[in-house]
Amino acid sequence: MTTQNVLKQIVKETIAPLFKAAGFKKQGNNFAQVCSDFSATVNIQSSKWNTQDEAEFFFNTGIYIEELFGTVHLYPKSTFPMEIDSVLRIRGTELTKNDSWYSLTTDTNVEQLKRMIMKDITEYILPHLRQFESINDVIRVMELREKDGVYDNPHHLTVLYCSIGDLEKARARMARVYNELKLDSQKEFAIGLANRLGLRV
Template sequence: MSMQNVLKQVVKETIAPLFKVEGYKKQGNNFAYMCSDFSATVNIQSSKWNTEDEVEFFFNTGIYIEELFLSVYQYPKPPFPMEVNSVLRIRGTELTNNESWYRLTADTDVEQLKRMITKDVTEYLLPHFRQFESIKDVIKVMELREKDGIYENPHYLTVLYCSVGEMEKAQERMARVYSQLKLDSQKEFARGLANRIGLRI
């Protein structure tokens, strides 16, 4: 059996049930737990170097917030919440503190790999998502990561401050971000965004 098919089997028999029992919906290799304000998202990413005989893959995680499609993103929202359209996009390897990818070859003990995946999902990925009960929790973690020098699109937090009614914080951040922008196109986008969410520049 090709390793690609073994991966499909692992997803079907081990990974999908772990998320399904927690209330996650599945689309392809994407999973999402939908709350009213946001969704927890997981994607199974396969290495682009995969072959029939050797397959490597890992989890990507994120928090999908529809609010951002109304203001920051300039394209229609997807029908299913995807990790690629999320904030706080964190690789599963960062959450498990294990840099290596999951690997399937003819020599792999598949049952052992399934046990490792089960442990990582139940002890690291799912608990990571449980800390988010509201947009304010998402903001808190984004602020902490920014303090640690891990930056995302600078406008995400501005919009999220607005969404929870923290207009002064949003205004202060918009002004600070705008003053640091170098390109005219970036400044033009920021002015348009400020206009859309009721801030001044």
């Protein structure tokens, strides 16, 4: 059996049941738990260098928020909440504090690998996503990460402030971000976004 087939088997028999039990839906290698204001998302990313004899992969996590479509994202939203369209996109390796990807070779102890994956999902990935119970929780973590120098798209927080009705904070952030932008194209986008949100810059 090729490593690709073993990986498919691990997804089907080990990973998918864990996320399903936690209330996630699956589409391909993407998982999403849909809540009223947002969705928790997980993606299994495989290395582009994978071969029949060797496969590496890891988890990406994120928080998907519909308000970003038609405001920051000017393209149609997908029918399934995707990690790639999310905020707070954090690699599983950051959550587990282990920089290594999961690795499958012809010599891999598959049962041992499964146990490691199950531990990482139950002890790190799911607890991380469960901390978000409202948009306010998402905002709090985004603000903390920004203070630590981990930057998301600067407009995401502006949209989230609007979504909870904090227009004063949204206006102040919009003005600050606009003044920090260097390129004319970025400033034009910011003006358009401000108009879409009913803000001024």
